[in-house]
Amino acid sequence: xxxxKQNSPSLSVQEGRISIxxxxxxxxxxxxxxxxxxxxxxxxxxxxSISSIKDKNEDGRFTVFLxxxxxxxxxxxxxSQPGDSAVYFCAASENDxxxxxxxGTTVTVRA
Amino acid sequence: KAGVTxxxxxxxxxxxxxxxxxxxxxxxxxxVSWYQQTPGQGLQFLFEYFSETQRNKGNFPxxxxxxxxxxxxxxxxxxxxxxxxxxxxxxxxxxxxGGYNEQFFGPGTRLxxx
Numbered sequence: 450x451x452x453x454k455q456n457s458p459s460l461s462v463q464e465g466r467i468s469i470x471x472x473x474x475x476x477x478x479x480x481x482x483x484x485x486x487x488x489x490x491x492x493x494x495x496x497x498s499i500s501s502i503k504d505k506n507e508d509g510r511f512t513v514f515l516x517x518x519x520x521x522x523x524x525x526x527x528x529s530q531p532g533d534s535a536v537y538f539c540a541a542s543e544n545d546x547x548x549x550x551x552x553g554t555t556v557t558v559r560a
Numbered sequence: 561k562a563g564v565t566x567x568x569x570x571x572x573x574x575x576x577x578x579x580x581x582x583x584x585x586x587x588x589x590x591x592v593s594w595y596q597q598t599p600g601q602g603l604q605f606l607f608e609y610f611s612e613t614q615r616n617k618g619n620f621p622x623x624x625x626x627x628x629x630x631x632x633x634x635x636x637x638x639x640x641x642x643x644x645x646x647x648x649x650x651x652x653x654x655x656x657x658g659g660y661n662e663q664f665f666g667p668g669t670r671l672x673x674x
Contacts, residue, residue: 485665552602
């Protein structure tokens with residue numbers, strides 16, 4: 450049973466504009482959320498995380514928002530750059546237990 | 561510092577065979593986790609090893625097994641291969657066990673079962 454869902458398999462955005470990636474989860478016990486980025490032929494790399502005690506975390510061009518009541522988180526990339534073209538995975542952990550990943554969203558940044 | 565390495569990078573097997581995949585973690589990392597990535601399913605957690613002990617296990621059949629050695633290197637074994645086992649197998653290492661620790665992924669082993 451997929452506890453972390455990324456309902457948009459792909460996203461295309463113009464360079465310089467905002468990319469918004471969405472993630473929904475069903476397990477209300479998740480207390481730590483992460484985003485990973487994956488280029489072809491490489492393993493995923495950690496991008497940004499947020500604890501359930503926060504609703505926003507920012508790191509440069511990347512901001513993650515958490516809405517616990519809606520069981521929803523989003524990743525904003527501003528401004529989007531060609532190098533951001535990759536697959537983005539949302540992941541969540543309950544009580545420091547294993548990570549549960551979403552299916553991924555492929556982002557394409559158009560020049 | 562060297563990253564996580566996985567061998568082999570590509571593998572082709574036939575149904576019914578068995579396969580062993582290897583993962584060398586980043587030096588100093590004691591936890592190794594294994595994931596299966598298939599299109600549309602994302603990364604599915606297989607198991608996590610910490611200090612040679614399996615700490616967590618995902619919902620995979622017993623044909624999937626693993627182990628960790630005293631130098632933290634880990635192997636994953638799949639017996640009686642099925643067509644549905646074709647996937648990218650990723651391993652990730654971290655200093656500590658559990659989901660709070662940042663995981664560093666290797667490039668994966670692409671397994672094709674014919």
